[in-house]
Amino acid sequence: MSATTDSRSMKSPLTVLLFLATLALGTGTLAQSPRLPSLGDASGGLLTTTEELELGRSLLREIRRAMPLVDDPEINFYLDALGQRLVSNAPDTTGAFHFLAVDNRQINAFAMPGGIVGMHSGLILETRDEAELAAVMAHEIAHVTQRHIARMFARGRDINFATGLAVLAGILAASIDPQLAQAAITGGMAAGIQSQIDYTRANEAEADRVGIQVLASTGFDPHAMADFFERLQELTRGAEDAVPEYLRTHPVTLGRISDARGRAEQIQGSFTRDETGAFPWVQARVRALGDPQRSVRRFTATSDHDPVQLYEAAVAYLELGQTREAARLLDRIPPLEAPTLTLTLAEVAQMRRRNDHPAALERLDELDSIYPGNPVVRQLQARVLHESGRHGDAVRVVDRLLRNQITPDPALLRLKAEAADAGGRIAVSREAMAEYFFHRGQYTEAVRQFDDALAARDASPRDIERIEHKRDTARQVAQDMPR
Known part of the structure; x- marks a missing residue:
């Protein structure tokens, strides 16, 4: 596979x-x-x-x-x-x-x-x-x-x-x-x-x-x-x-x-209803990604829009592939009335849709200096590096992210597998894909991918020892689960 x-x-x-x-x-x-x-x-x-x-x-x-x-x-x-x-x-x-x-x-x-x-x-x-x-x-x-x-x-x-x-x-x-x-x-x-x-x-x-x-x-x-x-x-x-x-x-x-x-x-003190300021923007994103057509219809049905509504419609248009319309709406959002991270990530998404990878990486580097180590920024950096042909750099960024996780995110494992495969690192790619399947509960497929990793021509003796241990774990779990 x-x-x-x-x-x-x-x-x-x-x-x-x-x-x-x-x-x-x-x-x-x-x-x-x-x-x-x-x-x-x-x-x-x-x-x-x-x-x-x-x-x-x-x-x-x-x-x-x-x-x-x-x-x-x-x-x-x-x-x-x-x-x-x-x-x-x-x-x-x-x-x-x-x-x-x-x-x-x-x-x-x-x-x-x-x-x-x-x-x-x-x-x-x-x-x-x-x-x-x-x-x-x-x-x-x-x-x-x-x-x-x-x-x-x-x-x-x-x-x-x-x-x-x-x-x-x-x-x-x-x-x-x-x-x-x-x-x-x-x-x-x-x-x-x-x-x-x-x-x-x-x-x-x-x-x-x-x-x-x-x-x-x-x-x-x-x-x-x-x-x-x-x-x-x-x-x-x-x-x-x-x-x-x-x-x-x-x-x-x-x-x-x-x-x-x-x-x-009975509880005394000073409290807030919105600590981060991000909630309405995340809520708008959930609406737009869940049903972009409906978000667009709601937006076009009225003429007076606040920044959050503009953002929701822009995300919906991006999801529908209408990059030019999304860019027009993002330009209408006053920078001081939106979270910097939220607005800039939307602009990066627009650049990716246009395949403008250099501009996207430049903006992501700026975000990384403002929000050092932010996992969303780093994951997007890895994805854009992969899309622009810098597959080895993408794998290195993903590895840094995975080291900070107690339980690996399957999405990161899959991204690592895709980038390594495109870069010709077959053993690394199959090993990452095997872990992706394992952490999604697909144990039999994980064993198959570990076997492919062991058979890869670029698997070193050290790689083989590590992969065999992981395969044996996946095989035991696969056997324990009912057929």
Whole structure:
């Protein structure tokens, strides 16, 4: 297989989730590996921190394979930066957190073991300011730090990795398609899924309490959580069939709103609703990339536009390949009324569309001097270097980025594979592509790519030793997963 093509047998997100939900069906159990922990014991003990983190790493790969994730670096960087600021003010944090933007218009969010927090694009669009978005993220962070999922496993007996995935698959399925989740539950495909989900709901009050404190400690208005709950209720008035999915998994009552409001009233201090100034611009970007045609229609339907609306339309036109129209709109945005990084990155995107790589690299170098080490700037530098034929330089920039990541970003691994392949470095390219597949949960394809790397004519003895170790790990995980 080429180093720059995906697996030929990619399953749809719902198919993969349904597959995961069937893992606990019947009497068979998933073979255990040293890399796949046995969760819990006969006494129903609490899931240990190490087991929870290991489950989280495995689950992160499954999420990347099964769920439609937003692949825009700017949106992902914003979400991660906001999440990490909240985590730094949260109690009892252990291990890394991973914040994922799910490309789904449902108003929903979820938390998983190992610090995984998912935010649907629909939720990002419906929050009214950065404080409301931070409130939801703080609530989900609290589910992790208070170890609600670990406590959930304490209720079971002889829980292994397979049943753990089945329970979590039910939660994930509900985040994409409630009907799919209900089919898995009522059909007996994952015994106990509904009771486990219900058990997590009992911890909502604790997640609210801790989340409000995290919100305030980060400098955000603690009233934002109650404000968002009220916003959800507004969205459901007169539309019983359009209940936001977040309400199905996180039930909101008048009492809960009152409790959240009362807790916020007790917290004194000076707070903000928008700490970074980036929220409306990110929200506009989510709208434009999600449905560029609709953004253009909304823009052309009115004549009076503010800078954010101009930016949204420009991003939409760029997405549609209308570079000249995008440039005209970007020129209308006053530089002092837009974040420098946001506006300049839009200009770089316009230059890339025109294949003006020297100008794009010049602007990126300027940004790198203003925001040294910014991962979005560096990733774009690597991409433009690759597009301009400087493949070796692109690989070096990607390697620097990967060294700073606890869990490799599959998008960076794929970029490295493409650049190395174009530069004639076959072993490096196949190794990077194998890691790309591994971190997307496509273990069999990862093994194939590692084999290709070992067979490459430019693989040195040192390369072979390293690649063989990685291949053996991928092969063991592939064998442990059910056929």
